Structures are given as C-alpha cells and as structure tokens.
Amino acid sequence: MNRLIKSMVIGIxxxxxxxxxxATKTDEVVIEVMDPxxxxxxxxxxxxxxxxSNLDGKTVGIYWIGKAGGDNFWDNVEALLxxxxxxxxxxxxxxxxxxxxxxxxxxxxxxxxxFYGVGD
Amino acid sequence: MPxxxxxxSQFNENAHFSAEDNGVPNMRIVDIPADEFYRERISKxxxxxxxxxxxxxxITAMTSPITAEEKRPKKVESVARVMKVSGTxxxxxxxxxxxxxxxxxxxxxxxxxxxxxERVKWMxxxxxxxxxxxxxxxxxxxxxxTIEKIAINAVMAGAKPEYLPVxxxxxxxxxxxxxxxxxxxxxxGSFNLLIAVSGPIAxxxxxxxxxxxxxxxxRANSTIGRAVRMSIINFGQTWPGVNDMALVGRANPQxxxxxxxxxxxxxWTSYVVNQGFKEGDSTVTLSVYGMGAPxxxxxxxxxxxxxxxxxxxxxxxxxxxxxxxxxxxxxxxMSRFGRSHGKLLVIMNPEVAQELHDRLGYTTRxxxxxxxxxxxxxxxxxxxxxxxxxxxxxxESGYIPKERVAAxxxxxxxxxxxxxxxxxxxIQLIVAGGIPGYxxxxxxxxxxxxxxxxxxxxxxxxxxxxxxxxxxxAVSAR
Numbered sequence: 362m363n364r365l366i367k368s369m370v371i372g373i374x375x376x377x378x379x380x381x382x383x384a385t386k387t388d389e390v391v392i393e394v395m396d397p398x399x400x401x402x403x404x405x406x407x408x409x410x411x412x413x414s415n416l417d418g419k420t421v422g423i424y425w426i427g428k429a430g431g432d433n434f435w436d437n438v439e440a441l442l443x444x445x446x447x448x449x450x451x452x453x454x455x456x457x458x459x460x461x462x463x464x465x466x467x468x469x470x471x472x473x474x475x476f477y478g479v480g481d
Numbered sequence: 482m483p484x485x486x487x488x489x490s491q492f493n494e495n496a497h498f499s500a501e502d503n504g505v506p507n508m509r510i511v512d513i514p515a516d517e518f519y520r521e522r523i524s525k526x527x528x529x530x531x532x533x534x535x536x537x538x539x540i541t542a543m544t545s546p547i548t549a550e551e552k553r554p555k556k557v558e559s560v561a562r563v564m565k566v567s568g569t570x571x572x573x574x575x576x577x578x579x580x581x582x583x584x585x586x587x588x589x590x591x592x593x594x595x596x597x598x599e600r601v602k603w604m605x606x607x608x609x610x611x612x613x614x615x616x617x618x619x620x621x622x623x624x625x626x627t628i629e630k631i632a633i634n635a636v637m638a639g640a641k642p643e644y645l646p647v648x649x650x651x652x653x654x655x656x657x658x659x660x661x662x663x664x665x666x667x668x669x670g671s672f673n674l675l676i677a678v679s680g681p682i683a684x685x686x687x688x689x690x691x692x693x694x695x696x697x698x699x700r701a702n703s704t705i706g707r708a709v710r711m712s713i714i715n716f717g718q719t720w721p722g723v724n725d726m727a728l729v730g731r732a733n734p735q736x737x738x739x740x741x742x743x744x745x746x747x748x749w750t751s752y753v754v755n756q757g758f759k760e761g762d763s764t765v766t767l768s769v770y771g772m773g774a775p776x777x778x779x780x781x782x783x784x785x786x787x788x789x790x791x792x793x794x795x796x797x798x799x800x801x802x803x804x805x806x807x808x809x810x811x812x813x814x815m816s817r818f819g820r821s822h823g824k825l826l827v828i829m830n831p832e833v834a835q836e837l838h839d840r841l842g843y844t845t846r847x848x849x850x851x852x853x854x855x856x857x858x859x860x861x862x863x864x865x866x867x868x869x870x871x872x873x874x875x876x877e878s879g880y881i882p883k884e885r886v887a888a889x890x891x892x893x894x895x896x897x898x899x900x901x902x903x904x905x906x907x908i909q910l911i912v913a914g915g916i917p918g919y920x921x922x923x924x925x926x927x928x929x930x931x932x933x934x935x936x937x938x939x940x941x942x943x944x945x946x947x948x949x950x951x952x953x954x955a956v957s958a959r
Contacts, residue, residue, distance in 0.1 A: 399624025
C-alpha cells in the first residue's frame with residue numbers, strides 16, 4: 362500500500378516535468394549566426410586558352426618547380442613526346458612555383474603550348 | 482597560351498582553388514594519383530609506367546577543344562550575412578550550428594561559440610574602430626578581413642571584447658603586404674606562427690608570460706591565438722589537406738604559441754621599444770618559425786647552467802647555420818656563406834637576462850645582440866675559398882643591404898671578420914617565462930618566401946576597455 366502511494370506521489374510530482382520536456386521537444390529553437398568568412402571578390406574571368414589541334418611540328422614547353430624526383434617524371438614525358446610526335450620539339454624550364462608575368466611572357470614567345478608542373 | 486596544369490592528386494583541390502582565385506576557374510588540370518607518383522619518382526625507370534599510364538590524359542587536355550561549358554564562368558555561391566540554424570532544443574541547435582560550421586570548414590575542429598549578432602555586437606564594444614573598416618586580405622585565398630569579420634571570428638574563438646584590439650593588430654600583421662602570411666599557412670613543411678604580445682595591455686588582459694607561458698588555462702593567450710587561427714581559416718580559407726598542405730600538420734594548430742613578454746622581470750626595455758615604438762605602447766609580434774622543435778637552453782629547475790654557456794651555444798648555432806659546409810659540385814666547391822641567412826627567435830628566460838644585465842654588463846638587449854653578432858663573425862683566415870667566393874657573390878648580387886656592404890667587405894681582408902648575421906635584426910630577443918625557466922631558440926627563414934618578411938610587429942590601437950586607449954599609428958618593423 363505504501364509503495365502504491367509513493368508511486369502516485371512520484372507520478373504527480375513528475376507529471377509537470379514530463380509535459381514540459383515534451384513541450385520543449387516540439388518547439389523549434391532557432392539560432393542566428395553571422396557568416397565568418399571574408400569576402401573574396403571574384404577575379405575577372407578568363408576561359409582556358411584555345412587548344413592546339415595536334416602537336417605535330419609544335420614546340421611543347423615543360424615547366425617544373427624542381428622538387429626532388431620530378432625530373433624523372435618529366436624526362437619520361439619528354440621521351441614519350443619525342444617518340445610519339447617525332448616532329449615535335451620540347452623545351453624545358455625550371456623555376457619557382459609562381460613563374461610571374463614577365464617569365465610567362467618570355468616562355469610564351471618560345472613555345473606553342475605548356476605543361477606546367479607545380480604540384481610538389 | 483594553351484597550358485595544362487600538372488599536379489598530384491593530393492594537391493588537386495588546391496590547384497583548382499588557385500586557378501579559380503587567379504581568374505581561370507576552368508583551367509585544364511591533370512592530376513597524377515599521389516600513391517602512384519611519390520614512391521616511383523625515385524628513379525626514371527620506376528616512374529616510367531606512371532607517365533605511360535597518364536600520358537594520353539595529358540595530351541587530351543592539351544589538344545581537345547575548349548568546350549562551351551569551359552568558356553562560361555562558374556556560378557559564385559553567396560551566403561547570407563546572417564544565417565539561421567534550428568534544432569529541437571537549444572542543445573540540438575547548437576550542435577547543428579557546430580556541425581554546419583565544421584562541415585563548411587569555418588571552424589577549427591573544436592566546438593566554437595555561436596557568433597550571434599548580439600554577441601558580435603558585444604565583441605565590437607572592445608574597439609573604437611568601425612565594423613566596416615577593411616584591414617586587408619589574407620592568404621592564400623585573399624578573403625577580406627574587416628573589423629566586423631574579425632569580431633565574428635573572435636566570438637567563435639571564445640575571446641572577450643577587451644582582447645579584440647590585440648586580435649585586430651595581429652590580423653593587420655598577417656594582412657601587411659610586407660609579411661609572408663602565405664608560406665607558413667600552406668607549406669608542406671610544418672612552418673608555424675608565434676604570437677607575442679608586449680606592452681601594458683598584456684598585463685591588463687592577464688596574459689600568461691611566466692611559468693607555463695605556452696600552456697593551456699589562460700583565456701587571453703588561448704583565445705587570442707585561436708581567433709588568429711580562426712581568421713586564417715575564414716579569410717584565407719585554409720583547410721588541412723586542401724590548401725594547408727603541412728604533411729604532418731602544424732604544432733599548436735588551434736592557438737599557435739601565443740604568449741606575452743615578461744616585462745616585469747626583464748632587465749631591458751620592452752620589446753615594444755626595440756621594435757621602434759614608444760614606451761607605453763602595446764604591440765603584437767608575429768614571427769614565422771621552422772619545423773624543428775625549439776632548442777632548449779639552460780637547466781631549468783634541475784641544473785645550473787651559466788648564462789655565458791647559453792650565449793656561447795647561441796653564438797655557435799648562428800655561426801654554424803650561416804656557414805653550412807662547403808660542398809663539392811660539378812662547378813667546383815660551393816658554399817652558401819653570406820648568401821643565405823636565417824632568423825633566430827630567442828625567448829629568453831628572465832633569470833638569464835638578469836644575469837646578463839647585472840653581472841655580465843649587457844645593459845641593453847641591443848648590446849647583447851651586438852656581442853653575439855661580433856663573436857659569430859668568422860675570421861678571414863678561417864674561411865675556405867668557396868666561402869670567400871660566396872660572400873663576394875652575396876655582395877655583388879645585392880643580397881647584402883647597402884648599409885652592410887662595408888662590414889662584409891672589411892671582413893674579406895687579412896685580419897678581418899665576416900659577419901654570420903646579415904643584420905642585427907637577424908636575432909629577435911623577447912624576455913618571457915618564469916624563474917626558473919628555460920631559454921628557447923627557434924629558427925626560421927629571415928626573408929619571407931612569397932613576400933618580403935617573416936617577422937612583423939604591429940601597434941595595438943583602438944582599445945576601449947583597457948587602460949591605454951589609442952596608441953601610435955600602426956607601423957611595422959622587422
């Protein structure tokens with residue numbers, strides 16, 4: 362009997378809390394937060410340059426930043442180019458990650474197309 | 482010029498970002514799988530099959546016509562200035578907010594404080610500067626830092642409004658065109674940033690500068706550094722493995738090493754004065770240091786190490802680092818002596834500084850650095866031919882500043898000594914730590930890699946909640 366009364370008392374005491382929790386769960390809580398990112402003004406758009414239709418008779422530039430082992434890769438690229446396109450010349454360049462406008466302009470005068478290898 | 486950009490797959494996303502940021506978002510990029518390339522690059526023979534496998538992709542990228550889609554600009558996604566995050570309870574909404582920010586790469590991996598408009602407004606009470614003021618762009622993606630955006634990131638970091646002027650000054654340092662904020666934040670090497678606060682504001686904010694100065698548990702140290710990291714993430718838009726390519730990450734990634742000068746126990750004038758500002762000004766210094774752990778000098782609590790031996794160790798380090806070794810090359814013996822200089826950050830324990838001042842007579846920081854400079858200079862008679870040649874080349878190339886040429890030329894004569902330091906500012910010395918403690922030296926490159934400098938000090942201005950308001954105009958000095 363005592364146990365039954367105790368259970369009823371506990372039930373009555375807890376009832377409001379149960380209703381409160383249920384009510385909270387059905388309510389949507391909305392938080393407003395501000396965008397933390399700095400604005401990046403989009404640079405003027407440039408489409409990729411038109412491609413050359415084939416490599417025959419063309420000069421292919423190969424630019425590499427000179428990190429270890431990369432020369433082994435590019436030596437093979439150059440060999441394959443010479444093998445598959447006997448009339449194609451290659452010209453190798455090495456320099457820093459960002460070759461800069463002046464050097465880019467110089468290279469553009471010397472070759473028809475470029476492989477630009479900078480990905481470490 | 483038709484160009485094909487070659488990269489490894491690890492750098493593919495980075496390459497696309499770079500192309501986008503430089504106005505060619507549809508650049509033809511061929512990525513070579515990293516797990517195929519790196520191991521095999523060791524020899525021409527081993528990497529041959531990798532080239533053969535991907536050669537046709539390279540040729541196609543070079544010769545197939547540009548499509549109509551490639552000729553169209555990409556749509557730029559815009560995000561509302563204020564966003565709404567909802568949940569079934571406050572806890573649920575906060576969890577959703579943290580998930581959203583982390584998923585979008587807007588936070589640092591630890592939970593952040595929600596930058597509500599009210600809390601950002603509260604943060605802005607710490608500065609007299611206009612929320613719209615533009616500070617500058619941050620590398621690598623050049624997002625614009627404004628006072629309001631810095632305040633948003635400061636809120637996220639858990640900072641208080643009175644810290645905001647320090648955080649703003651640090652961002653001014655990052656955005657300064659003289660300071661290389663690109664290399665340390667993106668390099669494959671674990672280069673890193675040190676943040677030192679000097680002047681009265683450090684004490685006003687209760688910054689840690691004594692025992693455990695690099696430790697956790699100080700809100701100002703932790704959240705000023707964290708706000709700088711958060712700003713780099715959100716203005717530079719860095720992310721590990723995307724464009725922050727540190728192969729093993731960077732130590733103290735969320736907060737950097739952020740500490741204050743221990744002026745109260747320093748025998749010398751504040752670093753503020755050393756950097757060309759007025760006594761009583763407050764400054765924040767940013768300095769890039771290298772991958773190696775700091776070198777520890779002194780015996781701490783357990784051993785007696787005389788200051789003389791600490792200084793002699795530093796002198797030997799400066800000399801060794803500057804001279805390197807003479808290497809035999811196809812063009813004959815070569816040296817880099819005189820042509821390549823590092824920076825040495827000395828975080829000097831106050832006990833050592835006091836001994837140097839009181840007992841050994843170094844009444845100023847500058848006199849100690851001059852002594853290190855003189856002792857680290859190398860007698861002409863000790864120089865190898867290749868070293869003499871490289872010093873001459875350094876002078877001829879203009880690498881040695883005009884005002885220092887005479888000192889270097891004087892060293893290239895019998896009885897002369899060639900400096901191991903290009904300038905006295907090659908050593909930056911800040912007194913910090915407790916008693917007992919350790920003196921630390923940290924190496925870094927002297928000149929920046931992509932921009933001129935690797936070290937900058939900025940005045941803290943616009944304080945509204947701490948004692949000294951205003952301050953001298955923001956100027957930088959190495």
